[in-house]
Amino acid sequence: MEFIKTYIEQNKERFLDELFALLRIPSISSLAEHKPDMQRAAEYWKQSLLDAGADKAEIYQTPGNPVVFGQKIVNQAWPTVLVYAHMDVMPVDPVNLWNSPPFEPEIRDGKIWGRGADDDKGQGFMHAKAFEMLVRTGKLPCNVKFMIEGEEEIGSPNMGAWCEAHKEMLEADVILVSDTSMIAPDIPSITQGLRGLAYLEVEVTGPNRDLHSGIFGGAVANPANILAKMIASLHDEKNRVTIPGFYDDVMEVSHTERQAMAQAPFNLEQYKKALDLKEVWGEEGFTTTERTGIRPTLDVCGIWSGYTGEGAKTVLPSKAFAKVSMRLVPNQDYKKISRQFIEHFEKMAPPFVKVKVTDLHGGQGYVAPLEMPAWRAADKAYLDTFGKKPIPTRSGGSIPIISTFEQVLGIKSLLMGFGLESDAIHSPNENYPLHNFYKGIETIAAFYIHFAEEMKK
Amino acid sequence: MEFIKTYIEQNKERFLDELFALLRIPSISSLAEHKPDMQRAAEYWKQSLLDAGADKAEIYQTPGNPVVFGQKIVNQAWPTVLVYAHMDVMPVDPVNLWNSPPFEPEIRDGKIWGRGADDDKGQGFMHAKAFEMLVRTGKLPCNVKFMIEGEEEIGSPNMGAWCEAHKEMLEADVILVSDTSMIAPDIPSITQGLRGLAYLEVEVTGPNRDLHSGIFGGAVANPANILAKMIASLHDEKNRVTIPGFYDDVMEVSHTERQAMAQAPFNLEQYKKALDLKEVWGEEGFTTTERTGIRPTLDVCGIWSGYTGEGAKTVLPSKAFAKVSMRLVPNQDYKKISRQFIEHFEKMAPPFVKVKVTDLHGGQGYVAPLEMPAWRAADKAYLDTFGKKPIPTRSGGSIPIISTFEQVLGIKSLLMGFGLESDAIHSPNENYPLHNFYKGIETIAAFYIHFAEEMKK
Numbered sequence: 001m002e003f004i005k006t007y008i009e010q011n012k013e014r015f016l017d018e019l020f021a022l023l024r025i026p027s028i029s030s031l032a033e034h035k036p037d038m039q040r041a042a043e044y045w046k047q048s049l050l051d052a053g054a055d056k057a058e059i060y061q062t063p064g065n066p067v068v069f070g071q072k073i074v075n076q077a078w079p080t081v082l083v084y085a086h087m088d089v090m091p092v093d094p095v096n097l098w099n100s101p102p103f104e105p106e107i108r109d110g111k112i113w114g115r116g117a118d119d120d121k122g123q124g125f126m127h128a129k130a131f132e133m134l135v136r137t138g139k140l141p142c143n144v145k146f147m148i149e150g151e152e153e154i155g156s157p158n159m160g161a162w163c164e165a166h167k168e169m170l171e172a173d174v175i176l177v178s179d180t181s182m183i184a185p186d187i188p189s190i191t192q193g194l195r196g197l198a199y200l201e202v203e204v205t206g207p208n209r210d211l212h213s214g215i216f217g218g219a220v221a222n223p224a225n226i227l228a229k230m231i232a233s234l235h236d237e238k239n240r241v242t243i244p245g246f247y248d249d250v251m252e253v254s255h256t257e258r259q260a261m262a263q264a265p266f267n268l269e270q271y272k273k274a275l276d277l278k279e280v281w282g283e284e285g286f287t288t289t290e291r292t293g294i295r296p297t298l299d300v301c302g303i304w305s306g307y308t309g310e311g312a313k314t315v316l317p318s319k320a321f322a323k324v325s326m327r328l329v330p331n332q333d334y335k336k337i338s339r340q341f342i343e344h345f346e347k348m349a350p351p352f353v354k355v356k357v358t359d360l361h362g363g364q365g366y367v368a369p370l371e372m373p374a375w376r377a378a379d380k381a382y383l384d385t386f387g388k389k390p391i392p393t394r395s396g397g398s399i400p401i402i403s404t405f406e407q408v409l410g411i412k413s414l415l416m417g418f419g420l421e422s423d424a425i426h427s428p429n430e431n432y433p434l435h436n437f438y439k440g441i442e443t444i445a446a447f448y449i450h451f452a453e454e455m456k457k
Numbered sequence: 458m459e460f461i462k463t464y465i466e467q468n469k470e471r472f473l474d475e476l477f478a479l480l481r482i483p484s485i486s487s488l489a490e491h492k493p494d495m496q497r498a499a500e501y502w503k504q505s506l507l508d509a510g511a512d513k514a515e516i517y518q519t520p521g522n523p524v525v526f527g528q529k530i531v532n533q534a535w536p537t538v539l540v541y542a543h544m545d546v547m548p549v550d551p552v553n554l555w556n557s558p559p560f561e562p563e564i565r566d567g568k569i570w571g572r573g574a575d576d577d578k579g580q581g582f583m584h585a586k587a588f589e590m591l592v593r594t595g596k597l598p599c600n601v602k603f604m605i606e607g608e609e610e611i612g613s614p615n616m617g618a619w620c621e622a623h624k625e626m627l628e629a630d631v632i633l634v635s636d637t638s639m640i641a642p643d644i645p646s647i648t649q650g651l652r653g654l655a656y657l658e659v660e661v662t663g664p665n666r667d668l669h670s671g672i673f674g675g676a677v678a679n680p681a682n683i684l685a686k687m688i689a690s691l692h693d694e695k696n697r698v699t700i701p702g703f704y705d706d707v708m709e710v711s712h713t714e715r716q717a718m719a720q721a722p723f724n725l726e727q728y729k730k731a732l733d734l735k736e737v738w739g740e741e742g743f744t745t746t747e748r749t750g751i752r753p754t755l756d757v758c759g760i761w762s763g764y765t766g767e768g769a770k771t772v773l774p775s776k777a778f779a780k781v782s783m784r785l786v787p788n789q790d791y792k793k794i795s796r797q798f799i800e801h802f803e804k805m806a807p808p809f810v811k812v813k814v815t816d817l818h819g820g821q822g823y824v825a826p827l828e829m830p831a832w833r834a835a836d837k838a839y840l841d842t843f844g845k846k847p848i849p850t851r852s853g854g855s856i857p858i859i860s861t862f863e864q865v866l867g868i869k870s871l872l873m874g875f876g877l878e879s880d881a882i883h884s885p886n887e888n889y890p891l892h893n894f895y896k897g898i899e900t901i902a903a904f905y906i907h908f909a910e911e912m913k914k
Contacts, residue, residue, distance in 0.1 A: 195671055199769040208733035214652055214854030217784050218754030219745045221738035224779075225692065225757050231682060232689035276665035279808040281678035288676045297675030300682050301772050306759035307780060312656040312818040314782050315758050322681075323764060325771050327674050351736040361769040397671030 004445045007133045019125045023105040023114045029088035029154050038150045041087040042066040045148045048128050053135030062158040065150030073143045079455040080143040082172035085124025086152035089116040090426045097428035110434050117432040119425035123178040130444035141452030156401040163408045174374040180417030188386045191415040193394035196328035196365030198338045203356040204320045211316040221352030223320040224305040238284040241298045243344045251331040253294045264391045293394025298326045330367035363400035373454035374414045381446035461902045464590045476582045480562040480571045486545035486611050495607045498544040499523040502605045505585050510592030519615040522607030530600045536912040537600040539629035542581025543609035546573040547883045554885035567891050574889040576882035580635040587901035598909030613858040620865045631831040637874030645843045648872040650851035653785035653822030655795045660813040661777045668773040678809030680777040681762040695741040698755045700801045708788040710751045721848045750851025755783045787824035820857035830911035831871045838903035
């Protein structure tokens with residue numbers, strides 16, 4: 001694969017110049033005044049794909065921001081890779097904390113500094129350049145499609161419908177995404193799993209108005225006390241969630257996979273120190289990494305009732321509220337879990353109170369099978385470029401669009417992220433090491449070669 | 458006691474005119490701009506006592522509002538009654554809800570309308586007039602002292618120290634107070650017990666900052682969940698408070714007294730309907746009236762943690778807070794209970810969290826013994842004037858100054874209240890029925906006669 005290194009070496013300055021032009025466009029999707037910048041970013045991406053060697057590239061309008069689609073079909077019989085990236089970025093406030101202007105990218109200390117340097121212009125653009133290299137050197141071993149969206153930072157509200165409307169056009173064997181991070185500069189990893197989410201709000205009503213806690217206290221159920229009791233009962237003494245059926249669909253992770261996950265460097269003492277914790281907490285029988293990676297959980301994200309100001313006010317509140325999020329693992333259906341929660345919460349309400357549960361939000365989990373050809377190809381590509389296989393990691397978080405791709409298009413994604421924790425995405429002074437940028441291009445190109453081979457087996 | 462009725466009949470218009478002059482003074486203690494009105498109210502009270510027949514009457518300045526003290530010593534060997542009342546009133550907002558201006562008292566539908574009509578100018582002034590009657594008719598059978606304070610509605614911050622400084626001057630056999638209500642116009646009652654109060658705030662800290670509930674949820678203790686669990690554990694399955702030692706000093710009420718209390722009319726169905734409750738709640742083995750009257754309780758007055766705005770935010774909060782009030786019964790020491798709570802709460806905190814407990818406020822409970830001469834005298838006085846004995850009631854609320862009197866002066870109080878629930882004290886359209894005003898004067902005068910006799914026994 002020497003040609004890859006050579007090509008990068010010969011074009012590294014131009015790659016950066018081209019990325020910098022993209023970084024200079026302030027394509028902030030959450031701010032209406034940047035609507036024209038979204039269009040500019042789309043046009044820049046369209047032209048970049050054409051310049052790189054795409055047969056065609058188009059801008060698709062949606063009810064929100066545009067999506068750029070481009071492709072190169074080398075041979076209908078060959079496998080197809082669909083690349084997903086996003087061209088929108090987060091706002092830059094507080095702008096005074098930036099050491100250099102967010103939309104005037106520059107190189108310092110071996111890093112690219114600017115909004116979007118990592119998330120996801122820097123990481124996304126690696127794919128354009130890996131594609132270009134394979135086209136120009138005549139080594140592209142598969143068909144390639146690109147879909148670059150403009151609303152990832154606001155929750156991809158139109159992407160599901162857009163995919164639904166263009167199913168045939170988007171047909172592919174795998175979706176390739178670089179929008180996550182790796183464990184450390186020399187420890188490559190691939191996010192294998194994402195958790196799903198069910199998020200509900202509960203309201204417990206006691207008396208029909210706030211009461212004097214002296215006159216009525218002890219004789220009327222206090223909804224704050226009752227809510228506390230109900231929430232407390234949602235975990236048993238092993239810190240397992242007690243909602244009937246909650247674990248029914250949990251995909252048990254094999255001993256082998258748990259062993260592979262355990263390879264990821266993790267220092268419990270450092271973890272506790274960073275959070276100032278004497279002890280960690282969680283479901284009995286699982287490690288900290290497993291608790292967030294492969295196990296579903298239930299957390300109160302907010303709770304409120306009664307008087308919350310300064311000093312003492314003696315009130316027996318009429319109502320108490322809580323927001324509850326449940327992180328789900330692959331195969332758990334968030335709609336089913338939400339229904340189970342509602343049923344359980346309503347059923348366990350004592351006759352002293354009324355309860356109301358509102359389903360606020362949800363999304364499915366995701367997991368990539370380690371046996372899929374794309375994973376094997378990735379293993380080989382990282383071995384080529386990093387000298388070691390990527391560690392499969394499970395993120396406790398959720399990227400709902402990834403599960404949407406699976407549901408709508410029926411295609412698995414491979415989350416080859418090259419970012420680092422220190423890249424400060426979403427924060428002031430976002431950056432992306434040059435090393436990771438070039439290493440990413442190299443690894444992606446190697447992936448294509450191995451992927452085509454794996455698909456032939 | 459025919460002379461009492463006759464005297465009232467002959468002077469009823471003048472009594473009202475004099476009360477109205479007091480009601481016209483806007484002596485709102487919580488508003489600084491009414492400071493001069495507090496002085497005017499004090500002067501009016503001083504003059505009223507002198508006019509009624511006091512040997513002397515003085516205005517005592519305090520760091521806050523003045524206290525009026527007056528007395529008539531008929532015979533050093535005779536028993537002494539110390540009357541307590543307050544001349545300050547609550548604010549009048551929202552003033553547009555008043556049907557007549559709050560400080561322009563008027564009679565409509567057989568009631569006096571205006572701020573302070575009941576609380577406590579109307580009820581307090583009955584004592585001035587009962588005293589006047591006994592002096593002018595030459596029937597005063599005991600010594601009488603008056604202390605009229607100006608800060609009751611703001612928690613009597615200076616009254617304890619003032620009593621401490623004038624212990625000797627305040628020596629008496631009983632303190633007589635009309636600042637509470639009776640069950641119904643034809644069902645006289647005396648508040649026999651008041652609950653004490655211990656009020657604390659708890660803070661539970663998990664991780665040192667708010668965390669992403671996906672990345673960390675399930676692996677780090679959530680302080681909101683832990684706080685819920687801790688609060689839930691404060692009651693057992695019989696709804697008894699689980700703090701060790703909590704019930705140690707509770708004065709068990711005798712079967713006889715519980716039977717007397719049960720005489721008070723109480724309709725559970727109406728109570729539930731008024732509060733829109735399917736079921737009441739409380740400590741096993743006690744009635745609703747007993748639960749607030751003779752049993753200590755624990756209530757969450759406020760709880761808050763994490764995200765409490767609209768919609769879904771996935772946060773694992775760093776901190777969770779609650780305000781907890783415990784209503785205590787006579788003989789329970791609020792300082793001891795506060796200490797027990799702090800100790801218990803700190804002790805039960807699991808190693809995943811840190812807890813901090815702050816003692817915000819407290820006050821002792823109070824109970825008047827049914828065997829004291831003043832109670833026997835009251836029984837006879839109400840028999841004379843209402844044709845029935847007053848029902849002893851226990852209020853779930855607290856009037857801290859009453860327990861302060863007992864602690865500082867060593868004197869029991871008799872809470873002969875003539876107000877009604879419908880008097881709308883603290884609210885717009887405060888009122889006081891003329892019937893209650895005159896019946897109060899009559900009963901107080903009768904009380905003096907019987908009290909002197911009882912003290913001779």
